[in-house]
Each structure stands twice: as structure tokens, then as C-alpha cells.
Amino acid sequence: MGLAEKGLKFIDKITSHAGFKNEWIVLREDDTSPDYGVLPYERGIEEHIRNGVINLDKPPGPTSHEVVAWIKKMFGLERAGHGGTLEL
Amino acid sequence: MDKEDVRPRTCRSRGYPRALARRRLGRGNPKVTGVLPVALANATKVIGNVIHTVKEYVMVVQLHGDVKDKELLDVLENFKGTIYQKPPLRSSVKRTIRKRTIFELELLEHNDRYVLLRVLCEAGTYMRKLAHDLGLLLGVGAHMRELRRTRTGPYREDETLVRMQEVSEALYLWKNEGDERYLRRVILPVETAIVHIPKIMIRDTAVGAIAHGANLAVPGIVRLTRDVEPGKLVAILTLKGELVALGQALKSAEEIAGMKRGIVVKTKRVYMKTGVYPPVWRKNK
Numbered sequence: 098m099g100l101a102e103k104g105l106k107f108i109d110k111i112t113s114h115a116g117f118k119n120e121w122i123v124l125r126e127d128d129t130s131p132d133y134g135v136l137p138y139e140r141g142i143e144e145h146i147r148n149g150v151i152n153l154d155k156p157p158g159p160t161s162h163e164v165v166a167w168i169k170k171m172f173g174l175e176r177a178g179h180g181g182t183l184e185l
Numbered sequence: 186m187d188k189e190d191v192r193p194r195t196c197r198s199r200g201y202p203r204a205l206a207r208r209r210l211g212r213g214n215p216k217v218t219g220v221l222p223v224a225l226a227n228a229t230k231v232i233g234n235v236i237h238t239v240k241e242y243v244m245v246v247q248l249h250g251d252v253k254d255k256e257l258l259d260v261l262e263n264f265k266g267t268i269y270q271k272p273p274l275r276s277s278v279k280r281t282i283r284k285r286t287i288f289e290l291e292l293l294e295h296n297d298r299y300v301l302l303r304v305l306c307e308a309g310t311y312m313r314k315l316a317h318d319l320g321l322l323l324g325v326g327a328h329m330r331e332l333r334r335t336r337t338g339p340y341r342e343d344e345t346l347v348r349m350q351e352v353s354e355a356l357y358l359w360k361n362e363g364d365e366r367y368l369r370r371v372i373l374p375v376e377t378a379i380v381h382i383p384k385i386m387i388r389d390t391a392v393g394a395i396a397h398g399a400n401l402a403v404p405g406i407v408r409l410t411r412d413v414e415p416g417k418l419v420a421i422l423t424l425k426g427e428l429v430a431l432g433q434a435l436k437s438a439e440e441i442a443g444m445k446r447g448i449v450v451k452t453k454r455v456y457m458k459t460g461v462y463p464p465v466w467r468k469n470k
Contacts, residue, residue: 100424100425101407101424101425103425103426104386104422104423104424104425104426104427105386105408105424105426107376107426108376108380108384108386108422108426111374111376111377111380112380114380115338115339115340115341115377115380115381116339116341117339117380117381119384119410120410120411120412121408121409121410121411122408122409122410122411122438122441122442123407123408124403124406124407124408124409124441124442125406125407126407127388127389127407127424128424129388129389129423129424129425130389133389133461133462133463134389134392134423134425134427134461134462135425135427136425136426136427137374137375137376137425137426137427137428138374140374142359142365142368142369145368145369145372145374146225146226146368146372147225147226147227147228148225148226148227148228148374148375149224149225149226149228149372149373149374149375150222150223150224150225150228150232150340150372150373150374150375150377150378151222151223151225151347151352151371151372151373152220152222152340152341152345152346152347152373153220153221153222153223153346153347153348153349153352154218154219154220154221154342154346154347154348154349155217155218155219155220155221155334156218156348156349157216157217157218161221164221164223164349165223167349168223168225168352171352171353171356172225172356174225174226175226176225176226176227176229177223177224177225177226177229178223178224178228178229178232178233179221179222179223179224179232180221180222180223180224180232180233180234180235180236180337180338180340180378181221181222181235181236181238181240181308181337182277183217183218183219183220183221183332183334184217
């Protein structure tokens with residue numbers, strides 16, 4: 098399988114996993130070079146972390162912000178954020 | 186002194202499991218758990234994108250009086266569709282009455298004074314308020330006792346949902362034993378945060394310019410999803426599937442398909458670092 102084919106398959110796979118669907122309109126054919134960039138699931142582990150999202154099961158007790166601060170500290174990252182607080 | 190020691194009985198009431206009551210941490214502090222997507226380092230740039238997406242919750246509401254099943258079901262009907270909510274006193278937004286849509290509201294269980302509900306709603310709907318208002322309409326009063334979020338846009342309560350414990354174990358295994366397999370299972374690629382929005386995949390030769398903040402023109406596009414519409418936020422991806430940037434579409438997918446040239450997406454938020462793909466546009470000049 099070509100790189101572009103793998104890239105498309107990856108995007109379609111994560112989209113359908115989340116319950117959505119991509120209906121593509123193809124404008125032209127083109128392939129992608131193996132010399133630069135990388136398939137998202139083949140990033141080196143450090144890169145994978147830095148470009149990653151954790152689907153976290155928030156524990157009861159601490160606030161969303163506290164949980165994010167813990168994760169940030171655990172990984173020793175300069176930045177971390179969440180997709181919407183969970184204390185409504 | 187431990188809070189649990191001084192207040193063991195105050196939070197117990199009819200029908201509520203003793204084990205749960207005992208574990209409660211503070212008085213006005215209901216148990217809130219579930220799907221909380223946490224973005225690491227660079228991914229923080231785009232995680233805000235999932236904030237304004239559909240949410241699903243499972244909630245335990247405690248009624249302050251006895252209510253019949255039939256009455257409860259009737260009152261719940263009033264909360265389906267468009268509702269008006271004033272954000273609670275302690276909230277992070279301006280306290281003006283807001284319109285919110287409840288897409289689905291399902292009564293899962295009604296046991297004595299406890300009601301278990303499943304709610305599918307628009308972003309920014311306050312569950313605590315919903316429970317309170319339900320009590321008002323029932324005429325007995327009610328409050329939210331426990332809340333679990335089961336969905337935030339693209340993230341759901343499925344095999345990707347992990348606990349803090351699993352995160353820390355995976356991190357340990359990588360750091361101390363050099364085994365990264367678990368960490369790869371715990372951390373999802375940032376691209377999972379854009380699956381719910383329209384997408385455009387571009388040629389390698391267009392990537393460098395976009396990473397520098399340029400707008401996207403038609404010749405750079407290989408394929409795009411049918412839901413691209415003017416004004417909508419779109420994800421610009423490489424052919425390998427890497428996120429390059431978020432942008433605002435200026436034309437619809439149909440229009441773009443019929444065009445030969447011209448700017449069609451205004452780049453709003455660049456994700457990819459410069460220098461990952463070669464700066465082809467320089468050579469052409």
C-alpha cells in the first residue's frame with residue numbers, strides 16, 4: 098500500500114471510529130514522499146507524546162484543571178490542555 | 186481531622202448506596218467523572234476545537250420528594266428540544282439566559298428518590314442546572330448527585346478511555362523498562378481531535394507554505410470532504426494524514442471542485458512546525 102493510501106485509510110479509520118464519516122471529492126491524484134513527514138501512527142514516541150491526546154477518564158474529586166496539571170507534571174511537559182471542563 | 190470521619194452520615198439518604206455515600210469528599214461536591222480529553226504539548230493548540238461539540242452524560246438526580254413514574258416521564262418531555270438556562274452562580278461564563286438544545290433525554294432508572302438519566306446535549310448545557318430545574322417542575326426540588334460524561338464530540342467512553350492509573354503505569358513502563366507499547370495505546374494521535382470537522386488533504390508541495398501561514402489555493406488540494414462550506418472550520422491534512430493547520434473555508438466543496446485556481450481556505454491556526462516539508466514555493470520564484 099502506498100503512503101498516501103495509508104494516510105487516507107488512517108484518517109477514515111479514526112473518523113469512523115468516532116462515529117463520523119468522510120465523503121471525499123477527489124480533485125487530482127498525487128502521492129506523498131517518504132523523505133519528509135511521517136504517518137501519524139508512526140511518529141517516534143517522543144513526537145507521539147508531544148502530538149498526542151489522552152482520552153482520560155476523569156477521577157472524582159479533583160477538578161479538570163488539577164487533573165491536567167498532574168498529567169503535565171507526570172510527562173514533564175511545558176503545556177497541556179483539555180477539551181472542555183467537566184464540572185458543569 | 187478527616188472529613189469522612191466527621192461527616193459520615195450527613196450525606197446518606199433513602200435509597201442511595203451506602204458505599205457511595207461514604208466515599209463522598211465534600212458537601213457540595215458531587216461525583217463528576219468520565220470523558221476528559223487531555224492534550225499534550227503541541228496538541229494543546231487544537232484541543233479547544235472539541236470544546237464546542239456535542240456532549241453525552243449519565244446523571245444521578247436526587248429528588249427531594251416522592252414522584253410517580255408517570256409524572257416524572259411527563260415532566261422530562263419538557264426538557265427535550267430547546268431549553269433556556271441561566272448559568273449557575275459559580276460558572277465561568279456570563280450569567281445571561283442561554284438557549285441550549287437537548288437532543289436526547291432518556292430515563293434509565295427511577296428508584297425511590299433517585300433518577301438515572303442519559304442526556305445528549307449541545308456544548309455548554311449545565312447538567313447541575315438541568316437537575317435543579319427538573320426538581321422545580323416536579324414541584325419537589327432536586328439536585329444533581331452524580332455525573333458521568335460519556336462523550337465529548339469525537340471522544341467516547343470506549344476502549345480508548347483510560348484512567349490516571351493506566352497513564353502512569355504506561356509512562357512508567359516506557360521510562361523504566363523502555364517499553365513504549367502501552368504508552369502508544371494510552372496516547373492517541375492529535376488527528377483524533379479533528380475527525381468531526383470537514384477535511385482537506387493537500388499535496389506535499391503545498392504543506393510548507395501552509396505551515397508558514399499561507400492560505401490554501403485550489404491547485405494544492407488533492408481531496409476534500411463534501412461538508413466543506415463557506416465560513417466553516419476545516420482541517421488541512423497532508424496526504425499521510427498529518428494535521429497541518431485549521432482554516433476557515435471560503436467556498437463550498439462543490440464550488441472548490443469546479444475551480445481551477447484561487448484561495449479557498451483562510452489559514453487560521455497553524456499546527457505543523459515549519460521545515461517538516463520542503464519550502465517548494467521558494468524555488469518557483
